[in-house]
Amino acid sequence: MIHIPLLIGSIGSTAALIAAILAMFEKDLLKAIVLSGIESIFTAFLLVVLLAPDLLIAYVAVGLGINSVILIYALLRGERYEE
Amino acid sequence: MVSLAELNYVLPAAISIFTLAMVIYTYRVMKGPTVPDMVLALDALTVDLIVLFMLITLYYGTPYLAIGAIPLSAWVFILDIFVAKYLLEAKKK
Amino acid sequence: MTLEAIMWYYILATLMGLGAVGLCGMVCRPHMIKKLLMLTIFSDAIELIAVLAGYRISATQPPVYPGGVIQGFVFPNPQEAANFANSAVDPLPQVLIVTAIVIGLAVLLFLATLASQAGRKFGTQNLNKIEKRGE
Amino acid sequence: MIDQILFWFGVALLFMGGVLDVIASVGMNRFRNFYLRLHAATIGSIGGGVYPLVGVAILVLGLDVPSTFKYYITGSALISALIVVLTSPAGSHILAKAAHKSREVLPKPAIVDRLKEKEVNEE
Numbered sequence: 184m185i186h187i188p189l190l191i192g193s194i195g196s197t198a199a200l201i202a203a204i205l206a207m208f209e210k211d212l213l214k215a216i217v218l219s220g221i222e223s224i225f226t227a228f229l230l231v232v233l234l235a236p237d238l239l240i241a242y243v244a245v246g247l248g249i250n251s252v253i254l255i256y257a258l259l260r261g262e263r264y265e266e
Numbered sequence: 267m268v269s270l271a272e273l274n275y276v277l278p279a280a281i282s283i284f285t286l287a288m289v290i291y292t293y294r295v296m297k298g299p300t301v302p303d304m305v306l307a308l309d310a311l312t313v314d315l316i317v318l319f320m321l322i323t324l325y326y327g328t329p330y331l332a333i334g335a336i337p338l339s340a341w342v343f344i345l346d347i348f349v350a351k352y353l354l355e356a357k358k359k
Numbered sequence: 360m361t362l363e364a365i366m367w368y369y370i371l372a373t374l375m376g377l378g379a380v381g382l383c384g385m386v387c388r389p390h391m392i393k394k395l396l397m398l399t400i401f402s403d404a405i406e407l408i409a410v411l412a413g414y415r416i417s418a419t420q421p422p423v424y425p426g427g428v429i430q431g432f433v434f435p436n437p438q439e440a441a442n443f444a445n446s447a448v449d450p451l452p453q454v455l456i457v458t459a460i461v462i463g464l465a466v467l468l469f470l471a472t473l474a475s476q477a478g479r480k481f482g483t484q485n486l487n488k489i490e491k492r493g494e
Numbered sequence: 495m496i497d498q499i500l501f502w503f504g505v506a507l508l509f510m511g512g513v514l515d516v517i518a519s520v521g522m523n524r525f526r527n528f529y530l531r532l533h534a535a536t537i538g539s540i541g542g543g544v545y546p547l548v549g550v551a552i553l554v555l556g557l558d559v560p561s562t563f564k565y566y567i568t569g570s571a572l573i574s575a576l577i578v579v580l581t582s583p584a585g586s587h588i589l590a591k592a593a594h595k596s597r598e599v600l601p602k603p604a605i606v607d608r609l610k611e612k613e614v615n616e617e
Contacts, residue, residue, distance in 0.1 A: 186416060187278060187325065189366040191285055196373040196407075198292050203377055203400050205296055207384040212392050213352065217304045219396050220345060221295055222377075224308075224315060226403045227338070231322055231331060233414045234421045234448045238406075239334040241457055245464045248341040250399050255348045257471040258392050259355055260478030265390040266485065267558035268501045276505055283512035287542065290519035302593040303528055306535045309585060310522070313543035314515065316574055320550045320567070327559075328420040329566045339574040343585035350592035357596040 192232045199225040210265050216254050223247050273324060281321050288314050305349050312342045363416055371411060378404035391474040391484045395467060402463045406456045413449035422450035497556035504553025508546050515542030528599040532586055539582045547575040 199222045206218040223246050230239045291311045298304040316335050323331040381401030385394050424435070424443060435443070478484045481492065518538035525531045551571040554564050593599045594609060601607065 186363050186366075187281065188322070189363055189370070189416070191281065193366050193369050193373075194285060194289070196370050196377075198289070200373045200377050200380070202292075202296065203380045206396065206400075207380055207388070211301075212390065213301050213349070214304065215393065215396060217301065217308060217345075217349075218296070219400060220308050221292060221311070222400055222403065224311060226407060227334075228315060228318070229407055230410065231319055231334065233407075233410050234326070234331070234418060235410055235453050236330045236333060236421050236423070238410065238453050238456055238460070239331075240337060241460050242406075243334055243337050243341060245460055246399070246403065247338070248344045249464065250467060251345055252348050253467060253471045254392060254395060255352050257395075257475045257478070258484075259352060260475045261392070261484030263356065265388075265393065266487075267497050268556050269558050272501075273557075276508075280508055280512060283509075283516060284546075287512075287515040287519045290516075291522065291538075294519075294522050300528060300593075300599050302589055302599055303531060305589060306528075306531060306586070307522055309582070310518065310535055310538035310542070313539045313578060313582075316578070317511070317543060317546045317550075320547065320571055323567065324550070324554070326419055327563075328425075329563045330421050330423050332567055332570045335570055335574045336577070339577045340581075342578070343581045346585035346589050350588045353592045353596040353598055 188232045192229055195225040195228045195232070199229075212258055212263055212265060213255075216251055216258070220247075220251060223250070270327060277321060277325050281318070281325070284314055284318055284321065288318075301349065301353075305345060309342060309346065312338070367411075367416075371408070374404055374408050374411065378408070389485050389487045391477065391486065395470055395474065398470075399463070399467065402459070406459060409452045409456055413452040415448055417446070418448045419446050422447045422453070499556075500552055501556035504549045504551075504556070507549030508553065511542055511544075511546030511549060514545065518542055527602060528593060529590070529601055532590060535586060536582075539578065543578050543582075544575045547571045547578075551575075 202218050202221040202225070206215045206222070209215040209218060227239060227242055227247060230242060288311060291307050291314065294307040295304050295311065298307065316339055319335045319338070320332060323329070378401055381397045381404055384397035385401060388394060388397070420443075474484060477489070481489050483489065514537060518534050518541065521534035522531055522538065525534060548571070551568045554567045554571075557564065594601075595613070
């Protein structure tokens with residue numbers, strides 16, 4: 184019998200790594216912010232799988248919502264495309 | 267009463283179905299040609315995550331993991347609002 | 360080596376790769392917002408490595424004692440306490456990481472304010488263009 | 495008897511939600527245009543999110559577990575389902591309106607576009 188949390192944890196960490204690599208080579212900054220959203224979602228998924236509920240509440244409130252909003256608000260003053 | 271051991275036949279199949287759907291949504295978010303496509307798929311991905319919270323809670327059999335579902339469901343659509351605001355403001359400049 | 364051990368080391372390797380990607384992008388990308396984005400990814404990777412260090416395969420519950428307020432306030436006898444400690448994960452890394460998340464939010468807020476002011480003053484947020492502009 | 499009925503009804507609702515979710519995720523990859531993908535996103539968030547949550551809330555009521563565990567899971571699942579039902583259409587509509595108004599996505603095989611004509615007439 185395989186241990187299910189480690190199996191879905193390995194799938195989630197692989198998806199987070201691929202999303203981070205794609206976000207690093209992306210020229211459009213708005214797309215890069217949305218791609219880092221995938222990484223945040225799979226991080227929350229791993230926190231549930233690794234049994235950390237109190238950490239999960241703090242991360243959902245901070246990392247999943249406020250980080251993207253702050254970055255989009257700072258991007259409004261500058262340019263969207265990176266050369 | 268139905269015993270908790272009877273869930274062992276149900277839960278691995280349900281968890282694998284929802285994980286498969288999450289992986290296919292992730293492919294669309296990574297590929298999507300424009301920004302609204304990606305945000306739309308990201309919302310569906312987050313709603314899937316809420317269901318997976320409940321299933322993992324039933325798998326471990328402890329009630330404290332389910333508390334993350336309520337703030338997550340309240341924060342899902344914050345990214346929609348700010349991406350829409352960015353698109354409208356950037357058009358105006 | 361059993362299958363669980365192989366999967367555990369695989370998760371550790373991918374998380375280390377995530378931290379390496381964050382560090383590389385923070386150093387060699389010119390745009391300010393890209394640097395801040397990679398900073399958040401790097402801090403996420405560090406938190407996950409610390410939480411993974413406290414995980415046990417045989418654990419079935421989070422480090423919260425299931426007595427307390429919900430079921431009436433009862434003190435455990437030593438046998439129950441030992442059973443609970445054998446079936447829960449290690450609580451020390453989680454306690455350390457909670458402060459790191461909040462401090463990361465404060466640092467990100469300060470740096471985003473600086474980037475916003477730089478964009479308003481120079482008209483661009485690309486560091487290469489700002490350097491050329493000064494000459 | 496009533497426990498068996500509740501348990502298997504919840505399991506059926508859960509698996510119906512799973513099948514709808516896989517169908518929506520395949521449709522998200524097959525449709526050609528952003529305005530067509532809105533349809534798949536609606537099925538993915540209502541059919542794939544709300545039905546399984548209600549299914550889990552009903553399924554737990556038939557289990558042989560302590561009552562604190564049972565009502566805790568039921569309450570949080572029902573509240574999450576209610577919040578998703580209320581906020582999902584608002585998010586989709588605001589995103590579609592912004593994508594059309596900022597010319598980010600153009601409706602490609604379109605014969606007539608009344609919304610664009612209305613904006614041009616107002617300016």
